[in-house]
Amino acid sequence: MKGNMWKVLAAGTMALTMLAGCSSSSTGKEETGKKLNEGDTVKIGLNFELSGDVSSYGQAERNAAQLAIEQYNERSDTKFKAEGVEVDDKGDAAESTTQAIKLIEEDGVAAIVGPATSGASIATYEVATQNNTPVISPSATQVNAMMNGETPYEYAWRVCFEDSYQGAAMAIYSADTLKCKKAAIINETSDYGQGLANQFETTFKEHGGEVVAHEQYNAGDTDFASMLTKIKDSGFDVLYIAGYYSEAGLIIKQAREDGIDCPIVGADGFESEKLVQLAGKENLNEVWYTTAYTTVNASDELNAFIDAYTKKYDQAPNMFSALAYDATNLVLDQLEATGATGEELNEAIKKANFEGITGSFTFDEKTHTPVKSVMVVNQVDGVQTEATEVKVD
Amino acid sequence: MSQFLQQIVNGLSLGSIYALIALGYTMVYGIIKLINFAHGDVYMIGAYTAFIVTTYFGFSFFPALITCMVVCGLLGVLIERIAYRPLRHSPRITALITAIGVSYVIEYTTAYFMGSEKRTYPQLLSNASFQLGPIKISTQQIYIFLITIVLMLLLQFIIQKTKMGRAMRAVSTDENAAKLMGINVDNTISFTFLIGSALAGAAGILVGIYYNSINPLMGMVPGLKAFVAAVFGGIGSIPGAMIGGLFIGMAETMVIAYGSSLYRDAIVYAILIIVLIVKPTGLLGKNEREKV
Numbered sequence: 001m002k003g004n005m006w007k008v009l010a011a012g013t014m015a016l017t018m019l020a021g022c023s024s025s026s027t028g029k030e031e032t033g034k035k036l037n038e039g040d041t042v043k044i045g046l047n048f049e050l051s052g053d054v055s056s057y058g059q060a061e062r063n064a065a066q067l068a069i070e071q072y073n074e075r076s077d078t079k080f081k082a083e084g085v086e087v088d089d090k091g092d093a094a095e096s097t098t099q100a101i102k103l104i105e106e107d108g109v110a111a112i113v114g115p116a117t118s119g120a121s122i123a124t125y126e127v128a129t130q131n132n133t134p135v136i137s138p139s140a141t142q143v144n145a146m147m148n149g150e151t152p153y154e155y156a157w158r159v160c161f162e163d164s165y166q167g168a169a170m171a172i173y174s175a176d177t178l179k180c181k182k183a184a185i186i187n188e189t190s191d192y193g194q195g196l197a198n199q200f201e202t203t204f205k206e207h208g209g210e211v212v213a214h215e216q217y218n219a220g221d222t223d224f225a226s227m228l229t230k231i232k233d234s235g236f237d238v239l240y241i242a243g244y245y246s247e248a249g250l251i252i253k254q255a256r257e258d259g260i261d262c263p264i265v266g267a268d269g270f271e272s273e274k275l276v277q278l279a280g281k282e283n284l285n286e287v288w289y290t291t292a293y294t295t296v297n298a299s300d301e302l303n304a305f306i307d308a309y310t311k312k313y314d315q316a317p318n319m320f321s322a323l324a325y326d327a328t329n330l331v332l333d334q335l336e337a338t339g340a341t342g343e344e345l346n347e348a349i350k351k352a353n354f355e356g357i358t359g360s361f362t363f364d365e366k367t368h369t370p371v372k373s374v375m376v377v378n379q380v381d382g383v384q385t386e387a388t389e390v391k392v393d
Numbered sequence: 394m395s396q397f398l399q400q401i402v403n404g405l406s407l408g409s410i411y412a413l414i415a416l417g418y419t420m421v422y423g424i425i426k427l428i429n430f431a432h433g434d435v436y437m438i439g440a441y442t443a444f445i446v447t448t449y450f451g452f453s454f455f456p457a458l459i460t461c462m463v464v465c466g467l468l469g470v471l472i473e474r475i476a477y478r479p480l481r482h483s484p485r486i487t488a489l490i491t492a493i494g495v496s497y498v499i500e501y502t503t504a505y506f507m508g509s510e511k512r513t514y515p516q517l518l519s520n521a522s523f524q525l526g527p528i529k530i531s532t533q534q535i536y537i538f539l540i541t542i543v544l545m546l547l548l549q550f551i552i553q554k555t556k557m558g559r560a561m562r563a564v565s566t567d568e569n570a571a572k573l574m575g576i577n578v579d580n581t582i583s584f585t586f587l588i589g590s591a592l593a594g595a596a597g598i599l600v601g602i603y604y605n606s607i608n609p610l611m612g613m614v615p616g617l618k619a620f621v622a623a624v625f626g627g628i629g630s631i632p633g634a635m636i637g638g639l640f641i642g643m644a645e646t647m648v649i650a651y652g653s654s655l656y657r658d659a660i661v662y663a664i665l666i667i668v669l670i671v672k673p674t675g676l677l678g679k680n681e682r683e684k685v
Binding site: 055215216220221223227229250253257258277 | 399400404406407509511520522529600611645647655657
């Protein structure tokens with residue numbers, strides 16, 4: 001997620017990445033993994049946004065990853081001991097590359113979990129692939145995040161779906177289930193917002209709808225009154241907000257107060273307890289959004305995770321923690337199964353048939369992205385009461 | 394047409410807030426010729442003060458408003474005493490850079506103690522709205538208009554009718570002559586900071602309630618826009634700041650309504666550039682001859 005403003009930084013990072021590539025080959029580090037002995041301690045790199053603007057995502061993921069490692073170590077039937085090595089990428093792409101290099105070269109980790117955001121994640125894929133160290137991003141949802149040109153980075157994976165997939169799912173839900181015909185779109189001017197908005201528009205049209213208004217805003221804006229007044233008379237019957245909770249919450253509040261009472265739909269950027277505080281619970285009705293995580297109709301495994309997380313950290317987990325928990329467990333499962341690092345571990349991840357708390361999935365080898373269904377959740381006075389699975393054709 | 398009228402209401406509520414902040418810029422500039430870049434952060438402190446007293450101490454709206462104005466007023470005096478007074482006779486650029494430094498100190502101190510995430514207010518004012526013919530106006534917008542108007546009238550009264558106001562005008566015209574007339578210049582400058590910062594504090598709580606979202610860096614952009622408003626109205630001129638604030642708010646709204654929402658910030662800075670090229674003294678600014 002939040003793959004926005006880092007483009008420029010990512011470009012800068014390319015330079016660093018290339019340097020890293022040189023150094024690793026010049027030191028002759030060409031090993032492609034090693035076999036582990038029973039009882040070995042395996043290090044797993046946890047590269048997250050522990051400070052900075054998106055630290056709430058990074059901290060939630062770090063907590064869940066540590067929980068997964070702790071639970072693995074508590075089991076008696078495991079062959080190895082796992083140790084999480086935490087680093088802080090500060091939400092910065094260049095810093096993320098530096099930290100990934102440190103984890104691989106100094107700590108000798110078997111795999112890296114994280115970071116949470118797309119920009120910071122992409123910045124680690126090149127180094128990870130050159131050093132044969134799998135990196136699993138829990139929530140890098142940006143379109144084509146895994147791709148290095150035509151093919152995916154060989155050692156990079158993610159356990160979430162892609163933004164465009166969510167946009168398509170919501171368009172199908174709006175057109176087919178909510179029976180909406182005319183959409184207004186408001187999106188953030190970021191890769192995330194634009195990716196979602198474009199896909200929503202395309203799929204909504206394919207399903208017989210039309211888009212009657214389209215507005216954009218910058219992250220950090222607070223005043224949406226004039227934008228809403230402008231689109232109000234365009235006759236839309238569904239409003240798609242492609243952005244994060246901090247602005248979406250305000251848009252929902254201002255739209256409802258302005259008398260816009262049609263369905264408001266969005267994506268996983270809505271996923272935050274802050275949405276209710278910002279929008280006001282009386283305004284969160286007839287609101288739906290796509291997400292990878294919901295506690296409605298939770299499975300036993302998910303409930304067990306929620307209990308353990310709440311007990312350990314004294315706060316409820318969210319989508320980010322659930323995805324990071326799955327990502328970490330995916331690595332631990334494959335380590336346990338193969339007893340090897342490097343190429344062998346990566347092959348095992350590629351072929352994994354993983355059952356996690358955010359759903360079961362296998363990887364699409366062409367995109368290194370899981371094939372899993374999207375959940376659409378509703379809001380009744382700011383509380384989720386229903387979740388519907390949507391499949392994108 | 395109804396959409397146009399509605400956009401005017403939107404523009405007025407945005408503009409009122411810019412005007413309240415712009416007043417502080419203009420007053421401080423008028424009296425010590427300093428662009429106080431920390432002013433936007435005083436406004437942010439107003440929003441946080443209101444957050445603390447309403448969330449943790451359960452204050453209702455008016456006590457919270459008074460508290461904000463008092464806290465911000467005192468903060469303004471403190472900033473002047475610590476940061477600007479020792480530099481009063483240094484080159485202007487020194488004070489200007491200090492102001493930027495003060496701004497960062499306030500922002501990151503707040504982020505350290507309150508966290509950098511967004512905070513929300515408990516509901517302080519009803520968000521019911523009234524239909525006035527074709528336009529819709531909310532209780533919160535009415536409060537914003539009324540409080541802005543009352544505060545501005547009060548300010549005009551203080552400046553025009555009271556002894557302190559006369560002292561402020563005197564110091565702003567000629568500091569040395571004012572001193573010779575027996576005016577306590579230090580106290581007068583402190584008083585100016587007190588009033589200007591209290592107004593920013595009021596803007597802080599109003600914005601907090603209206604948008605229901607505050608964060609430690611919220612003062613930066615409105616601070617800059619209010620500065621543009623002050624320049625547009627003629628920096629140093631109090632009625633100019635009011636007109637400038639309303640104009641900037643209106644321009645921003647109209648650009649969103651009849652252009653693209655992405656140009657909302659661009660239009661404000663474009664106005665700044667045009668004013669500086671065409672009429673650097675602003676709308677109501679005095680064309681002072683440089684004293685040699």
